[in-house]
Amino acid sequence: MSAQTLPELPAYSLAISKINLRMAGGWYLLLSLEPASAAAGVDHLSGWAGWPRWELSGFLKADSPWVAVFDGKRRALQLVARPAVGGRGSVDALLDCGEGIPLPPALWELVGQQQRVVLCGPVHGDPTGTNLRAAEQAGELCAIAAPVMLT
Numbered sequence: 001m002s003a004q005t006l007p008e009l010p011a012y013s014l015a016i017s018k019i020n021l022r023m024a025g026g027w028y029l030l031l032s033l034e035p036a037s038a039a040a041g042v043d044h045l046s047g048w049a050g051w052p053r054w055e056l057s058g059f060l061k062a063d064s065p066w067v068a069v070f071d072g073k074r075r076a077l078q079l080v081a082r083p084a085v086g087g088r089g090s091v092d093a094l095l096d097c098g099e100g101i102p103l104p105p106a107l108w109e110l111v112g113q114q115q116r117v118v119l120c121g122p123v124h125g126d127p128t129g130t131n132l133r134a135a136e137q138a139g140e141l142c143a144i145a146a147p148v149m150l151t
Helices: 042-048 105-114 129-137
Strands: 012-021 026-035 067-071 076-083 091-102 116-121 142-150
Touching: 012 091, 012 105, 012 116, 026 091, 026 105, 042 142, 105 116
Parallel strands: 026 116, 067 142
Antiparallel strands: 012 026, 067 076, 076 091, 116 142
């Protein structure tokens, strides 16, 4: 019997910042994903996750099943997930932040003000205007506006 090699799972590193979406009412918390494995990237985000391509000047899809889960008491990001397809009570987690990633007060304020966050990727490097535009111009930038869930 030969050993079976399991497929590599998509993995991402996370950058947390903010983005000004003038046509959507101002500043939003931005959670940008950088591929950290060969299986991660535009095909995974547009295929499995169902995130549409995004032009920075365009509107974001806001009816996605993805949610950003925060610990309200600790003001920390815990999870980015959606209900699993056909799974009763289970979730598909794109990011699991374990104990959570605490947000500085200025970014936490955006979570409360907008009640949505921008999830985008793949972005190589920090989510600067230059890196976001590079991903957009390559036709690879995917994004959604995800509702916030507080626990």
